[in-house]
Amino acid sequence: MPVEPGAQSLLDQVAEAERDLVDAAARDRPDAESDAYFDAVIAADQKIEPRDAMPDAYRKTLIRQIAQHAHSEIIGMQPEGNWITRAPSLARKAILLAKVQDEAGHGLYLYAAAETLGVDRAELYEQLLSGRQKYSSIFNYPTVTWADVGAIGWLVDGAAIVNQVPLCRCSYGPYARAMIRVCKEESFHQRQGFQSLYVLARGTRKQRDMAQDAVNRWWYPSLAMFGPPDGDSTHSAQSMAWKIKRYSNDDLRQRFVDMTVQQAEVLGVNLPDPDLRWNEERGHYDFTQPDYEELMRVIKGDGPCNRERMANRRNAVESGAWVAEAASAYAAKHNNRQEAMA
Ligand SMILES: [Fe+2]
Numbered sequence: 032m033p034v035e036p037g038a039q040s041l042l043d044q045v046a047e048a049e050r051d052l053v054d055a056a057a058r059d060r061p062d063a064e065s066d067a068y069f070d071a072v073i074a075a076d077q078k079i080e081p082r083d084a085m086p087d088a089y090r091k092t093l094i095r096q097i098a099q100h101a102h103s104e105i106i107g108m109q110p111e112g113n114w115i116t117r118a119p120s121l122a123r124k125a126i127l128l129a130k131v132q133d134e135a136g137h138g139l140y141l142y143a144a145a146e147t148l149g150v151d152r153a154e155l156y157e158q159l160l161s162g163r164q165k166y167s168s169i170f171n172y173p174t175v176t177w178a179d180v181g182a183i184g185w186l187v188d189g190a191a192i193v194n195q196v197p198l199c200r201c202s203y204g205p206y207a208r209a210m211i212r213v214c215k216e217e218s219f220h221q222r223q224g225f226q227s228l229y230v231l232a233r234g235t236r237k238q239r240d241m242a243q244d245a246v247n248r249w250w251y252p253s254l255a256m257f258g259p260p261d262g263d264s265t266h267s268a269q270s271m272a273w274k275i276k277r278y279s280n281d282d283l284r285q286r287f288v289d290m291t292v293q294q295a296e297v298l299g300v301n302l303p304d305p306d307l308r309w310n311e312e313r314g315h316y317d318f319t320q321p322d323y324e325e326l327m328r329v330i331k332g333d334g335p336c337n338r339e340r341m342a343n344r345r346n347a348v349e350s351g352a353w354v355a356e357a358a359s360a361y362a363a364k365h366n367n368r369q370e371a372m373a
């Protein structure tokens with residue numbers, strides 16, 4: 032349809048004004064490649080994505096933290112996996128299988144999140160096996176009775192939730208998004224542990240003692256999961272400034288204690304700390320700190336089960352190498368076929 036004289040110039044004017052607006056917006060928005068863009072995203076509480084430029088130290092910190100988290104999920108399958116064949120009923124076995132399988136899934140989301148930072152997961156496995164990357168100290172303690180499975184679900188997964196919920200707001204998009212699903216599953220893990228201990232704590236004398244003994248052994252290692260006290264925590268301040276971490280180790284530990292005391296009362300078990308009491312003035316429970324020297328010893332490789340955990344992991348990587356090789360060959364064949372068809 033012919034455009035009326037005069038109308039054309041109006042359209043031109045609108046188009047020109049739009050072009051000016053787009054140009055102005057582009058001028059005002061820092062280039063995604065620049066440091067200013069990174070700083071602006073962090074200040075605005077938005078997410079940094081894999082395509083964005085980021086300081087090298089930020090990338091390295093995230094790789095270290097996400098890899099350590101992924102390794103913890105995978106190594107964490109061992110202490111409870113130890114009880115799958117000996118679960119006291121079919122229902123408990125099914126629940127435990129589902130839980131341990133979830134932990135494998137968490138490891139996979141996290142290795143995938145680390146890979147978006149440009150590192151290969153084979154390299155991360157290698158760093159774990161050579162001892163250059165760590166995993167959570169908690170998984171170096173043995174599971175000696177069935178009640179340990181309940182205590183781990185209640186205390187260890189409970190502590191993991193307190194640590195991980197704030198990570199859902201972490202500044203790195205892929206890590207934050209992985210944490211949302213992980214936290215939903217962790218909450219099932221915590222509930223199944225609580226429920227399992229609840230049943231034991233109302234059972235025979237022997238079962239009650241077994242539940243209490245497990246809580247006695249897992250309490251302090253669970254408190255140590257939050258890491259060294261704030262004064263000794265080397266990476267904390269920078270991680271908080273980058274909004275990777277939202278709360279300090281000590282704040283999270285306190286939150287966990289406050290939450291757990293009341294749950295222990297419902298369960299009918301005692302937390303093994305004679306100095307645990309409500310402090311009216313602080314509005315929090317006072318408690319005895321875990322043994323941080325023991326924590327450092329265990330992190331450095333000298334806990335009760337470090338050697339066993341690493342030997343099992345090495346064995347799993349080596350004996351599963353042919354599966355990984357076959358899966359890679361299949362994926363490559365599939366890709367080639369797709370490309371040929373395209
Ligand atoms: Fe997990």
Ligand SMILES: [Fe+2]
Pocket residue numbers: 134188191216217220
């Ligand atoms: Fe879990």
